[in-house]
Amino acid sequence: MAGRAPASSSSSSAAPEFGIEGEEEFLYGAGSGWVEPRASCDHLASLSPDPLHIPIPDTPCSRCDHPDENWLCLCCKEVLCSRFVNKHMLHHYQQTNHCLALSFSDLSVWCFACDAYLDAEVISQLRPVHETAYILKFGEPPPFRAMEMRSTEESP
Numbered sequence: 001m002a003g004r005a006p007a008s009s010s011s012s013s014a015a016p017e018f019g020i021e022g023e024e025e026f027l028y029g030a031g032s033g034w035v036e037p038r039a040s041c042d043h044l045a046s047l048s049p050d051p052l053h054i055p056i057p058d059t060p061c062s063r064c065d066h067p068d069e070n071w072l073c074l075c076c077k078e079v080l081c082s083r084f085v086n087k088h089m090l091h092h093y094q095q096t097n098h099c100l101a102l103s104f105s106d107l108s109v110w111c112f113a114c115d116a117y118l119d120a121e122v123i124s125q126l127r128p129v130h131e132t133a134y135i136l137k138f139g140e141p142p143p144f145r146a147m148e149m150r151s152t153e154e155s156p
């Protein structure tokens, strides 16, 4: 089927589409107990010694092939889906005790043993893998602590 739309400029009177519901739910900010990431963790000894060779962020879950927003085990570099999908990262932790995982959706690092997020920019052992993942995801190194820069626009 080669149904190509003609590229000629026909004066079609396309009615605007209404009814697009753009409700966005934000993870943070709705008073849902946002906690600061921890600046320390006692479980970093299980980190992979080679943080510079990791799968790309689009890697599917190795067990169920879930395509995105997976977690990278920072101990053995297996890519597994989140607790909101099939809980394969959580199962992996329960089976192997690999407690450190990096989210490919927002590059945050979670420690299952601490039951907390870790600050990958403060904890030096996490920094290399965080940077590597950032470069793989965005194609450029992360802006160190420069995220709060806001251009103060002059009001007229």
Ligand SMILES: [Zn+2]
Binding pocket: 061, 062, 063, 064, 065, 066, 080, 081, 082, 085, 086, 087, 088
């Ligand atoms: Zn999975």
Ligand SMILES: [Zn+2]
Binding pocket: 073, 074, 075, 076, 077, 078, 092, 096, 098
């Ligand atoms: Zn693992």
Ligand SMILES: [Zn+2]
Binding pocket: 041, 042, 043, 044, 099, 111, 112, 113, 114, 115
């Ligand atoms: Zn920990």
